[in-house]
Amino acid sequence: MGNLVSSIATSSLKRRNSILREPLFSVVNDHLIEYPTPTNISYFWGFGSLAGICLVIQIATGVFLAMHYTPHVDLAFLSVEHIMRDVSGGWLLRYMHANGASMFFIVVYFHLFRALYYGSYGSPRELTWSLGVALLLLMIITAFIGYVLPWGQMSFWGATVITSLASAIPVVGQDIVTWLWGGFSVDNATLNRFFSLHFLLPFIIAGASLAHIAALHQYGSNNPLGCQSTVDKIAFYPYVYAKDLVGWLIFGLFFSTFLFYAPDLLGHPDNYIPANPMSTPAHIVPEWYFLPVYAILRSIPNKLGGVLAIALVFACLFALPWLGSSPIRSSSFRPISRRIYWFLVADCLLLGWIGCQPVEPPYVLIGQLASLFFFFYFLIIVPFLAYWEPKAAVSFSKN
Structure with missing residues (x-):
């Protein structure tokens, strides 16, 4: 009986090792299952995985929204209303995408300020930090471009104000603005360009995120003590996964509250008015996650x-x-x-x-x-x- 049990265990181990020799399974095992993690990391280290979940939500909902959106100045606003009113489940897709952007920034800002507090940017994680800052910049650009697509009053005038900032650059500034607009004003060419970029950039963010994770796993995660933890580590699964799961559930409740009870709370009411180049809003403001940088500007x-x-x-x-x-x-x-x-x-x-x-x-x-x-x-x-x-x-x- 003992020999039989030993034979079964040996056979199971060989099967597992043969599976792990496959490149894809090996990568998943090394980076998501047996990845060595400091034993003392807290729940604040879960915002990285939450950011990945937010990115997946944004890409998935964005792809389905693009199937019904029309990037034309005469039809863009109406196509968004068509999604909200006529497409089955369209209101949910639109609200998930719009509020998902806010959730994405909330998670990333928490992730950023946690890294600032615990000094996660220090050596040898300089590349990890730099890639994270590049990801934040890409997120801001992508979110700004996406804000233009509904073609409401704030969309149009936000695009006009922000893109015209490039005109301040000496010598080539006005040429850059003309290139961004695709003409001499924010018009149909601008909307088409922004739609194309908004569809492309999330996939670039996904690729940069993988590079960010690879750089992080090269030297390991930081920890609340801020010291190099090379000995006292545990496997990511199931220990850290279970801790992250608590954060995912809390985030799901938080996101759902906005999604089902206050979907327009974080947006601007003027963006439910079709874009009108002849009527300037009394007060042009961007989305809330741009406000600190906008205040500095x-x-x-x-x-x-x-x-x-x-x-x-x-x-x-x-x-x-x-x-x-x-x-x-x-x-x-x-x-x-x-x-x-x-x-x-x-x-x-x-x-x-x-x-x-x-x-x-x-x-x-x-x-x-x-x-x-x-x-x-x-x-x-x-x-x-x-x-x-x-x-x-x-x-x-x-x-």
């Missing part, structure tokens, strides 16, 4: 200065691994850094609020001060604390 009175400020935002994020080189990663062990970090979070929320206010006193001044602190944090505070805080800790321990 508006804080600079010069158009070129505003464009450079936006570029500087992403330059600061890209350069963060080299700006902040503290040997102590996690803010849990850096009390000064932790307090200033929460000032940064409050500053970003303040910028989001300023972005939806009219351009008038005192909002302009508040936006300028908040923008100044944002850049001061990345360009002055982060490098300075990386140099001073470890010495302060040593000095304190000696005393």
Whole structure:
């Protein structure tokens, strides 16, 4: 009997090993099942997998919506209404896609600020961080282009305002704007170009996401302690999977609440008015997830200065691994850094609020001060604390 059990076990093991030798199964096993994960990671590490779920939702709903959408200035708005009213389940697809973009940004912003708090951008994960920032930039571009497609009032005027910023670039600015528009104004050529790009970019984001995951798995995940964990690790499945599953269920409830009870809460009511080039809205505002960057843009009175400020935002994020080189990663062990970090979070929320206010006193001044602190944090505070805080800790321990 013992020999029979041993023979069955050996046969099962050989079968498993032969399956894992197949390239596809081997990749899945190495990166999703037996991937070594630090034992002490918390629920905050689940936002990466949630971002992947959001991307799948956006691609799937986007493909089905594209089957019924008509990228023409005379028909785009009507085709969206046709999807909502006449297509079976169309209202669900449209609301899932529109609110899914907001959910995607909520998850990614949590993922970003978690990485900032625990120092996940530090060596040897510079490439992982840089790819993550590139993904955020691609998401912003894709979401902006998608916001134009319903061809409502905010869609049209948002496209007009944002694309015209390129005209501030010396020498070639106006040529870039003409190329973006496909003519001398935002019109049918613009809508066609934006639709094509909006369909293509999510697949580029998916490819970049795979590169981001590959770079992450090259050196392993960070952990709440911020130290290199090379010994105390467990398999991703079932331990970390079960922890992520809790986050997926909470996210599903949160998403469903918006989807079924407040599907228009995060949108702008003016976008239910067909685009009218002859009627400018009283107050042009982008979607909520653009508001902090939009507030920084508006804080600079010069158009070129505003464009450079936006570029500087992403330059600061890209350069963060080299700006902040503290040997102590996690803010849990850096009390000064932790307090200033929460000032940064409050500053970003303040910028989001300023972005939806009219351009008038005192909002302009508040936006300028908040923008100044944002850049001061990345360009002055982060490098300075990386140099001073470890010495302060040593000095304190000696005393």
